[in-house]
Amino acid sequence: MIFGLGASAEGSRSALQLPLVRRVREPYRGRWALPGGPLGATESLADAARRNLFETTGLAPRYLEQLYTFGAVERSPDERVVSIVYWALVRADEADQARTTENVRWMPADDLPPLAFDHDEIVAYALGRLRGKVEYSPIAHALLGEEFTLAELRDVYEAVLRRALDPANFRRQIEASGTVEPTGRFLAGGRHRPPRLYRSRVAP
Amino acid sequence: MIFGLGASAEGSRSALQLPLVRRVREPYRGRWALPGGPLGATESLADAARRNLFETTGLAPRYLEQLYTFGAVERSPDERVVSIVYWALVRADEADQARTTENVRWMPADDLPPLAFDHDEIVAYALGRLRGKVEYSPIAHALLGEEFTLAELRDVYEAVLRRALDPANFRRQIEASGTVEPTGRFLAGGRHRPPRLYRSRVAP
DNA sequence: GCAAAAGTGTTAAAAGTACACCCATGG
């Protein structure tokens, strides 16, 4: 499962989006589902997740992490299926390269149609984890490009947490965390004071 | 994998322990390993974990949670094995009922012999998760019995976190969290003021 | 100049920390 940022319904703010694939076979033919696929005998779990994501969406995310393993007996009507789910975050520039075809489409994470299998639950679980993790881990950076302003970063946090954050306090908290550093460059073009640009500085 | 409390090397304090099984077959014959077993076609992942724990150790833990799924290609020398690892916490009274045989033994979690497969890594990962989770979740209660004193609870926290906690502040934090409630009874027998007994009050 | 967002300063509330000190029991 991949999360990325897109324009929200109103337009001004960002919102979480994720790519879905339309099922062309039974069961759940015609429904939307999370991208996925089989585990090869000679590849690690993470490698298999990367490969399946790339084959279905054309994306090669930088951030990839195991989410949870779902194995209820009745998940699939036919046979027993155990899904080891990974989730990924893609940067804005990466998401632009993503394929959008008849059977692959990005949709807003908080307003999805009913999905195939138990994929609704999986998305809900992933959203909860993302909301929890963004509070203590610098993963929000993974949704932005190489350079970004603090307002853009704050916009990511607000999209994930679904609440407004105080710009002044947000700035101080991020600066104190040491997870970003200024590039020395500024972003011109807005009709206001040009904001400083930062880059992510992940601890080595 | 099961965590429980036992007497520490010094004796006065508690320490985390976990039951291991000695392998009677190749590979890693004679080495100690985590209890585990196959997943049946008609049981959920959690059910399978419970069943395997019970069959090897005789324990039926109340707290059980999925830890992580390990699937590196070279985990097992022979065939590809994917392990969906669950971890459990048992209360002191439950742990007493556990079988201890020639091939099943409780050992201190922070001083284990080299284990079979990648089980050293799995234990290390679980310990890290336990230490992280105890700070924001009332998980430590699951290691104690029905009634317990705040000193016993603090002892659990100290065993997990491996550092001393201020008794006065610990009391206030736990009481403010609302996760315990006094039973009205007291524990007599110590040669000091009898401490109040509490029970766990997990949010419904 | 004005609107808008960047960025700084200040203050109050809340949470966390350290430690002094009284309480109740067994021996």
Added chain:
DNA sequence: CCATGGGTGTACTTTTAACACTTTTGC
């Protein structure tokens, strides 16, 4: 009465939150 841990009080520090205010750009 004394040692021991239970339990309370309090002062101090750090963190978090709220919001006023100054700065710099486009138009």
